Amino acid sequence: MNAHISAFSIDTPLAGLRSEANNNVSTGMPSDLTVSVHVLMSALEADWRALEASNTVSLHQSFDWCASWVATHVDRPLLLRGRLGDRTIFILPLELVRNGLFRTARFIGAPHSNINTGIFAEDLGGLSRETLAECILQELVNKLAHVADIVTLEKIPLEWRGQPHTLASLPSIRNQNASYQLPLLPDFAATLAQLNAKRRRKKFRVSERRMETYGGYDYIIAESLDERRAILDVFLAQKAARFEALELPNVFRDAPTQAFLRAAIAHDGTSESRPLALHALRLRSEADSRIVAIAGVSRKGDHMICQFGSIDETLAADASPGELLFHRIIERACGEGVSLFDFGIGDQPYKRSWCTVETMQYDIVLPLTLRGRVAAGVHRLIVRTKRAIKANRQIYCAVQRFRQRQQGKTAPVSADTDGD
Structure with a gap:
């Protein structure tokens, strides 16, 4: 046959x-x-x-x-x-x-x-x-x-x-790498209980107080395509500065990769399926409304993946804006039907501090x-x-x-x- x-x-x-x-x-x-x-x-x-x-x-x-x-x-x-x-x-x-x-x-x-x-x-x-x-x-x-x-x-x-x-x-x-995940529960407090909840809440309060010294902040998710493009440009600049400071290769440097990111953010998707959304913390001060932290996040069903992240290390770095942004993203995801938050591949201290699951x-x-x-x-x-x-x-x-x-x-x- x-x-x-x-x-x-x-x-x-x-x-x-x-x-x-x-x-x-x-x-x-x-x-x-x-x-x-x-x-x-x-x-x-x-x-x-x-x-x-x-x-x-x-x-x-x-x-x-x-x-x-x-x-x-x-x-x-x-x-x-x-x-x-x-x-x-x-x-x-x-x-x-x-x-x-x-x-x-x-x-x-x-x-x-x-x-x-x-x-x-x-x-x-x-x-x-x-x-x-x-x-x-x-x-x-x-x-x-x-x-x-x-x-x-x-x-x-x-x-x-x-x-x-x-x-x-x-x-x-x-x-050579594993990926790292945090199971999410509908209740954010129960989700934090899987970690050192007391330490997490303390870090959150310290970050909030320090952000207030800069005039406060807004947690935003880019909605319009123009806003997504603008925030992506900020991310690319922040990441380039970070890699240069660490003398590391910039993996977002080449034109095709940047074009891919622009194509991915152009898909509107739905609340439960979106190739790439941009979450950010923006200063609220009238004198300074710069973006201090960005995360590119994908969602498919109940699985959310952080694809990349960056911070402005010249401003509010003492407030740990990256950690604060993850706190806000995970808190929001708990109430939106997400059951697994994925920090992606590669061993980093901040991933281990958030995650209870290591996937080979x-x-x-x-x-x-x-x-x-x-x-x-x-x-x-x-x-x-x-x-x-x-x-x-x-x-x-x-x-x-x-x-x-x-x-x-x-x-x-x-x-x-x-x-x-």
Whole structure:
């Protein structure tokens, strides 16, 4: 029996993509599982939006987030869709990049994602996760080996929202970073009780009193597109100053990344689904109404992710405006149906001070060619080396200073967030 492959009647195929039928007897695929590759997001939009509603799907694989990245970074994505009968049960949204000698298929927007899951139906139609994972592995080789050497599915939690990941049975290596979350309860006091509530309230009161010495403040969420753009410009300036002061590489420096952020904030979304909202603290004084703290926050269902943050270190820094802003955001989120506040990937003291959950993330590395086997070995070596470097603070700081010097000598390139 045949495993059907889309003839790309709704897409323009990439040169080299296989489109011939494969025999199910040789691949071991279920007879009614159809896997196809697409290069137009619009071809999958309806199924994509239906599947992404699941709590187990990361915001970073949502249609609007990926569309913003594709519009600013990707000439043509590689979208792997699996259908069981006439029902789509998974989509792997990938992009093709060249890293030196290797052609890599990776999650769309991987450099700036905090947690990746792919897009899988909650009901797999009787297929076990292990069977589907093996089918996906085979089909990645069958479909992409002519255009890619390796597939890297990075930053995947093997268990997420109480469910094992569909691909958890595939070979993986622990990522050099974890992500950090705080479960939210409807009552803010009960949420704080998970932490050192007394210390949290004291820090909040101290920050409030110090902010009063500057004329008070307003907690705002940018509503109009013009206001979002203005606050994003302030964030980029604040972050650039911070990275320069610390002699660290500015991961928001390159033009495509800034264009991606502008595309993401342009989506209005809804109260329960918004790719990127900008929260800020603004001084209330008539003499000075500058913004002293900013956080870029995404929401998908009951999951809220802080994507980035910044403060104006020349003004009101003694009031800890960043901490005060997080307090306000989390307090508001508790009353709006959010059950998980996510500080994202990368170990930072402020994250540990807020979070009770540490989520380990893993990279699934799948070589497609002989060259890909070399790339897989390189990837694993890099991850292990980064883990070792991060475990030694002195070495880590020296590496960051070196990266900053190199960045000044070369053209800007897309880089990871502080979780690199």
